Amino acid sequence: MIGHAFMGKAHSQAWRTAARMFELPVEPVMAVLCGQDIGRATAAAVQLGWAEAADDWRSVIARDDIDLVDICTPGDSHAEIAIAALEACKHVICEKPLANSTLEAEAMANAAAQAHATGARAMVGFTYRRVPAVALARQLIANGRVGDVRHVRAQYLQDWIADPEAPMNWRLEKDRAGSGALGDIGAHIVDLTQYLLDDQIAQVTADLRTFVKDRPIAGTGDALIPDRRGLVTVDDAAAFIATFAGGALGVFEATRFATGRKNAIRIEINGSCGSLAFDFEDMNVLHFYDATEPAATAGFRRILATEPEHPYVEAWWPAGHGLGYEHGFTHQIVDFVNAVAAGTDPTPTFVDGLHVQHVLDTIERSAEARSWQPVAP
Amino acid sequence: MIGHAFMGKAHSQAWRTAARMFELPVEPVMAVLCGQDIGRATAAAVQLGWAEAADDWRSVIARDDIDLVDICTPGDSHAEIAIAALEACKHVICEKPLANSTLEAEAMANAAAQAHATGARAMVGFTYRRVPAVALARQLIANGRVGDVRHVRAQYLQDWIADPEAPMNWRLEKDRAGSGALGDIGAHIVDLTQYLLDDQIAQVTADLRTFVKDRPIAGTGDALIPDRRGLVTVDDAAAFIATFAGGALGVFEATRFATGRKNAIRIEINGSCGSLAFDFEDMNVLHFYDATEPAATAGFRRILATEPEHPYVEAWWPAGHGLGYEHGFTHQIVDFVNAVAAGTDPTPTFVDGLHVQHVLDTIERSAEARSWQPVAP
Amino acid sequence: MIGHAFMGKAHSQAWRTAARMFELPVEPVMAVLCGQDIGRATAAAVQLGWAEAADDWRSVIARDDIDLVDICTPGDSHAEIAIAALEACKHVICEKPLANSTLEAEAMANAAAQAHATGARAMVGFTYRRVPAVALARQLIANGRVGDVRHVRAQYLQDWIADPEAPMNWRLEKDRAGSGALGDIGAHIVDLTQYLLDDQIAQVTADLRTFVKDRPIAGTGDALIPDRRGLVTVDDAAAFIATFAGGALGVFEATRFATGRKNAIRIEINGSCGSLAFDFEDMNVLHFYDATEPAATAGFRRILATEPEHPYVEAWWPAGHGLGYEHGFTHQIVDFVNAVAAGTDPTPTFVDGLHVQHVLDTIERSAEARSWQPVAP
Amino acid sequence: MIGHAFMGKAHSQAWRTAARMFELPVEPVMAVLCGQDIGRATAAAVQLGWAEAADDWRSVIARDDIDLVDICTPGDSHAEIAIAALEACKHVICEKPLANSTLEAEAMANAAAQAHATGARAMVGFTYRRVPAVALARQLIANGRVGDVRHVRAQYLQDWIADPEAPMNWRLEKDRAGSGALGDIGAHIVDLTQYLLDDQIAQVTADLRTFVKDRPIAGTGDALIPDRRGLVTVDDAAAFIATFAGGALGVFEATRFATGRKNAIRIEINGSCGSLAFDFEDMNVLHFYDATEPAATAGFRRILATEPEHPYVEAWWPAGHGLGYEHGFTHQIVDFVNAVAAGTDPTPTFVDGLHVQHVLDTIERSAEARSWQPVAP
Incomplete structure (x- = not known):
């Protein structure tokens, strides 16, 4: 998991809980928590229950024992991390919004489409x-x-x-x-x-x-x-x-x-x-x-x-x-793990996330143009 | 109508409204408002829309042009007025509680039973x-x-x-x-x-x-x-x-x-x-x-x-x-007038009111005896 | 009062009630109910409690004993009636919307402004x-x-x-x-x-x-x-x-x-x-x-x-x-009668009603133009 | 923990979560899950996240590496287990009701009082x-x-x-x-x-x-x-x-x-x-x-x-x-662990639980006697 603020805390609780309350086909292991500062990441790993901490997400993604990357960072780093993880054939769960720009979101959706053939699955975290x-x-x-x-x-x-x-x-x-x-x-x-x-x-x-x-x-x-x-x-x-x-x-x-x-x-x-x-x-x-x-x-x-x-x-x-609030995150993990095990596509996909991005862009464009606008890629 | 405080005001609004919003078989006429003080009764009659005021309810009850007596006084005078009105073969609507004592309530129920043969009908005002x-x-x-x-x-x-x-x-x-x-x-x-x-x-x-x-x-x-x-x-x-x-x-x-x-x-x-x-x-x-x-x-x-x-x-x-609140009173008038016109018995009857009195008495008796008590006449 | 459908019924209840529940400086008299068909108007006058019925509103407006005209007809006749009443120096209460077109609404506001000098007051019925x-x-x-x-x-x-x-x-x-x-x-x-x-x-x-x-x-x-x-x-x-x-x-x-x-x-x-x-x-x-x-x-x-x-x-x-619902109408009568007696201007005025009309027009214009539009006369 | 039905599931989630969401002075270890049937207890231990399973609670209580016993069984076994655990100087959390009879509840409160000197603390689980x-x-x-x-x-x-x-x-x-x-x-x-x-x-x-x-x-x-x-x-x-x-x-x-x-x-x-x-x-x-x-x-x-x-x-x-519902259980663990670490008494104590038992007994006695009864030991 990358990031250990509000969303990192919610995702950690979900990873810890999913296999205890639901019957899952595989048992998730909370392996590595990445942060920008190794000291704070280590403290967070202890607090949130991760086995290790790291400050270089690239090297974590490169590890063979990592199957899935859970991205909880602010939106400006989503594209870089998610694309790298997908290229490394890891499953990816990425917090919303998919990216800060439509361009990035498109690149992510493309990366997800290409990684799909390798078996990697990608989901965006609209937990509600x-x-x-x-x-x-x-x-x-x-x-x-x-x-x-x-x-x-x-x-x-x-x-x-x-x-x-x-x-x-x-x-x-x-x-x-x-x-x-x-x-x-x-x-x-x-x-x-x-x-x-x-x-x-x-x-x-x-x-x-x-x-x-x-x-x-x-x-x-x-x-x-x-x-x-x-x-x-x-x-x-x-x-x-x-x-x-x-x-x-x-x-x-x-x-x-x-x-x-x-x-x-x-x-x-x-x-x-x-x-x-x-x-x-x-x-x-x-x-x-x-x-x-x-x-x-x-x-x-x-x-x-x-x-x-x-x-x-x-x-x-x-x-x-x-x-309560965090139960939606547990359900998200459960659905994702079940979909991966069943070989189906977990939703919302990166394409769904990209479409939301298009809508948001169109809203900004409409507010500026002071007129109705069609949602368009 | 006898009494012109809170209940008198609500009953007046009901009498004024019933025939305007519902189709009634007869048109009620707001004839006389009785109070203890003729000055205040006169002012209330003007304010509440009654044709006359009076301070002697007995003489009003004796009048031939009065068909119905609506009792809105405190409970300690209900029995005397209601029994007199029923004996004069008037219809009676009496505010709850029927009386302040079960003895009085029984006398009222008896008076209502006797007057029934003359065509007079009696109802107690559980408006809710x-x-x-x-x-x-x-x-x-x-x-x-x-x-x-x-x-x-x-x-x-x-x-x-x-x-x-x-x-x-x-x-x-x-x-x-x-x-x-x-x-x-x-x-x-x-x-x-x-x-x-x-x-x-x-x-x-x-x-x-x-x-x-x-x-x-x-x-x-x-x-x-x-x-x-x-x-x-x-x-x-x-x-x-x-x-x-x-x-x-x-x-x-x-x-x-x-x-x-x-x-x-x-x-x-x-x-x-x-x-x-x-x-x-x-x-x-x-x-x-x-x-x-x-x-x-x-x-x-x-x-x-x-x-x-x-x-x-x-x-x-x-x-x-x-x-709103007062609509229940209008419905009470409507139901009463319809029942009288149809020759049926409007409810709740004085017997219903007497039964409530028995329950209240039993509650008082139970609270004093510190034990369960059967409701009994 | 002109019109005796839904709004006529609500206004009648208000006229009947206002002076009974509130202390008013003058006592309103429910004089004439106008409708298009004299038969139905007469039946409605009886049901709703008006002294007379009529089918020619112009002759009613001409009467000296009429001080106020209450308009409860559909919007397409508001302008004609209201302007005639104001020209006859009557007070006017007009149901909303003020008119079906802005042109008519403007004429009404002008008529109200001119009649103001004669002491006539006009209000539009936004009762909520x-x-x-x-x-x-x-x-x-x-x-x-x-x-x-x-x-x-x-x-x-x-x-x-x-x-x-x-x-x-x-x-x-x-x-x-x-x-x-x-x-x-x-x-x-x-x-x-x-x-x-x-x-x-x-x-x-x-x-x-x-x-x-x-x-x-x-x-x-x-x-x-x-x-x-x-x-x-x-x-x-x-x-x-x-x-x-x-x-x-x-x-x-x-x-x-x-x-x-x-x-x-x-x-x-x-x-x-x-x-x-x-x-x-x-x-x-x-x-x-x-x-x-x-x-x-x-x-x-x-x-x-x-x-x-x-x-x-x-x-x-x-x-x-x-x-309940109709109490707002009673309050409208109370405020109107008090304002007239005090020589102040009851609100909402016809100018307020005209402004609402402008907003509605602008909404229609915007929906057609598919763009933001300024509210303009 | 003894018992692995509804309450066992809720308590497990609480033990797993407490140290992750709160800062606790000590880190609870989910050591042994006891049940009547070793097969079902083992399956439950895996599902609910306990390190071991057992079917003989007495031998578990005897272990030196066990500091606390969490009792989630039906009420008829509370007294026996809790008293044994307290005699072994273990902390005890016992689900409500404290016991099925006042006699048992008294014995438990006594055991808690005696164990207090050894440092053992007892709490009853009124989690709401x-x-x-x-x-x-x-x-x-x-x-x-x-x-x-x-x-x-x-x-x-x-x-x-x-x-x-x-x-x-x-x-x-x-x-x-x-x-x-x-x-x-x-x-x-x-x-x-x-x-x-x-x-x-x-x-x-x-x-x-x-x-x-x-x-x-x-x-x-x-x-x-x-x-x-x-x-x-x-x-x-x-x-x-x-x-x-x-x-x-x-x-x-x-x-x-x-x-x-x-x-x-x-x-x-x-x-x-x-x-x-x-x-x-x-x-x-x-x-x-x-x-x-x-x-x-x-x-x-x-x-x-x-x-x-x-x-x-x-x-x-x-x-x-x-x-959500289970958060109350987490708070219960947090308060208990903090109290033990601070040397204070976690509440509700077994004496509190015993008093509730007295009230329940008195209610049964009153229902039978058909009269008011004083709550008495």
Whole structure:
């Protein structure tokens, strides 16, 4: 695994847990943790449970005893690492966004396509697909329980920089992060809605906003450096209207300025004979409206997605004993390991990740052109 | 109508509205408003829309042009007025509780039975029965949608005297009010659950509490009279466990000390194949769980009881346009007028009100005896 | 009052109730109900409680004993009636939308301006402003409790024609209705958000959709006429992104295809130090997040807007006894009568209604041009 | 660890995770898993991640390299194992209920007291205390944020045997399970409310119910054995009213017949200046009402207990990324290991567990005597 910050911690917990709660065809071994600084990487390896630490990912990728590379670094290094790993015929799990530019993402998708013949598999980490309530929503749509989808309403709401005096952070710099709310969290709702509908966004009109243009700079600890402010070079919020290829109308919003909303991924889908609603702040619940019910007893059902009948749940606890955020990562490992063992292709693929990148690019292009734009490679 | 405080205001709005929103067989005329003080009664008659005012209810009852007496006074005068009205062959609507003592309530039920032959009809005002979501709940139970009822969970939660320095009030004096939370609001959940199940409470074990024993006394305006405190002689809260004749287990709580709950009448019913949940603080909603649904899509449905298919709703607004507190009173008038015109018996009858009184008495007896007691006349 | 369908019924209930629940400086008299057919108008006058019926609104407007004209007809007759009434120096309350075209709306605003000198006042009926929870939201924003507003998220969701076989209706014909979801319900969220923020929408990008292009035609009763279908010439749904003059980013959606949502007017506002959320399907509640609270105890508060401290509530019932849909209409009458008596200008004025019309026009223009458009007269 | 069913799986996940997400003073080693059958124990050890398996717990307890014994067996073997382990000077974590009889529980508490001098520590596994929202509730009460507690309302609602044809199970046999809903889930709400209030239940009146007296018997797989039914010898549901020593009035209900409720641990607390509400079906949320707020802005706050300021949360994920059921077990291990390392006493102690047992006994005694009973050793 490369990288040991937030995502590294979540992935480690997933690797540690997958084979204990699920029956896997092979037993994953947590071999090497790579970081930029060997001291910090070593400490992290101990804390997170990896056998070794390293600071040169190239030499780790070159090792014969390494079968899989899990990339948890910021987006600007994804392409280089993933392409090298695929060329070395390793399986790759890469955190989203696939890359900071479409060019890089295309190169990665090409590398994945070429490595496929060698048996190497590549997956991008849109982990929210694997929340049981979300996977259940996809099943219900696929089974026709909502009918023809007319409306998609998706929001990803956070508030961690709503305070104008919250300090600078690498995620607010275009060079490091690629984009702001759009790429960081907007990418998730683009992927999730396309996944749920099994459809693709075809056209968009959009607006991007940076509400706070400059921010204080943190020195050591929590102290701020006086009189110095850094420039915010990414968007704080993105709003876009989208047309899906199949005809649905989508309204999207991703922001880090939704005061009081902490990680509210909210998706509503209205179809010709049913509707669904989900909010990650209540992640074990899916609301489902069945319009084929008589009017007197129709209503949104609060389905507690903790039954053995629900995706992934049987491996865990009895009904009513909810799961948490990191369980999606465990499910991701389980699905990946099972797919590799079965010789099938784990999803979302790098091509899926590339398509999301195209959508994000089109949103930026539309916001600049002040007009509708077709999603195009 | 006798009395023009809170209940008088609600009943007036109902009389004014019933024939305008519903098609009634006869047109009610708001003839005379009686009060203790002719000055205040006259002002109230103007404000509330009555043609005349009076301060002697006996002479009003004696009038030939009066067909119906609506009693909105405190409980200690119900028996005298109702019996006189029934003896004069008038229809009677009497606010709950039927009376402050079982003896009085029995006399009233007897008077109603005797007057029945003259065509006079009597009803007690448990108005919450006529909230559409509640009436729908009864239909669903009657239609077997929850199966055999095992659990009844009912709370009536208010907080208007949770503050120990809230001043004295006639409702806190046993002489005037008969009892405290038990009779004032506990009576509602006893009636509602018996109505919903079409069953009766057979045995109870109970506790009554007076958390705050004395309180300041208000003088004129909002000012308190210094150094004087009044004794609270009624219960602040009542809790009881009940066995229904049909076997269901009931757990009840009525309190004026549920800080933050304003008028939370909460009822949950669990049966062998379904459940219902209602909270008056969200009065247009009934939650319904249908256990015959497959586990993957079962869940409590939030039924917005605003469809034309729901009881009383068709006369009002389109779906999604909710009703409010006073609509229950309008429905009460509508049902009463329709029953009288049709020659049927409006419910709840005085006998129903008397039975509630028996239950309340038994609760008091149980709380004192510290043991289970059968409900008995 | 002119017109006696849905809005006529709601307005009648308001006129009947206003002086009974509130203390008004003058007592409104429900004099004449006008309709196109004298027979149906007479029946409606009896049912809704008007003293007389008429079928010629011009002669009614000419009467000296008429002080106020309340216009509840479809939008295509608003201009003619309102202008005539204002020229006759009558006060005018006109249902929204102000008119079906901006040209008409301008003429109405001009007529109102000219009549103002004669003492006549004009108001447009955006009644949802007067739901207590909404009025409270405006107070909190005005008092700085949410700080600088960054995000406005507004939806008006209905589902009454989600079924493709729901029959034709005058609201689906452009000639009669002017527009579809946009003008009928989108107008409300444009008005409400501008009212809440005390700001105006300056630019929009939009999409309009007609999901179902033709529909069966109803004959007498509920029966459909076989083999005939009518053309839907208005939008089923509207989505738009808006920039407010003050800098807030708005995301809007109005639709009649949100299966399971009956009258969900949902508004969320995120500011620099607080947030608000409202849903008309739970109309007595306002959710408020105060970001100045310590993180450990911060959370969206479910304010039950039924306290005497809340706008309009003191005239009604004790805390926790909720109001319903038609109460907003009563508050509208109360505010109008008080303003006229006090010589102040009731709001929203015809100029406010005209501005909403401009926004709606710009949305249509933007949807056609496929690009952002400034709101312009 | 002894036992490898449901609780064994949850405890294993906790042992595996504790040192990875928290900084612990010592690193736990998952040494030996004991079961009755060596074959199944070996398979479980592999699946759950233990180094060895064994079928003789006595010999494992005798080993010098074992410092701690984690007891996850049914209640009828707790006393024997725990006492032996304590006599061998091992630390002990014992699942609830402490024992199936008060006599056994007393012996265990005595053994714990004697072993204390040797440094051995004992804890009983009321894991719900360590849900962050619950621990936060205790902090708020301790800090006086709700004032004097008047009302406690606690329910533990499940529905896994609501279907009368659900088959027999060892939990329905008194010999094995000790009691039914009362001991299995009622014990949790007794412990939780006493913990939250830092107070003890002093008197109770109660009812116990067995709604379904006999059930089919499952053979191999899911097939039922025809014509044979087993006797249910425990309670299906328990209801009790309790007086706390400090004066609060408690109303409790524990049932396996609450159709549609899967694991609803619901606790509401009303105090003189605030209230709290919690439901485990939405386990990351605590509702808090602060009555010191002005009425216009007071309301139950939905606190998402996922902030670093909340108990246990900082070790996990950013705000808004919820935890799940098993996290409480991890926190239990963390607290136990930290207490042992610090030389303090981990809670709840065996004495706490014994007190819960006394309360449960008194409830059974009260249900039989049909009267209030004091809780007494």
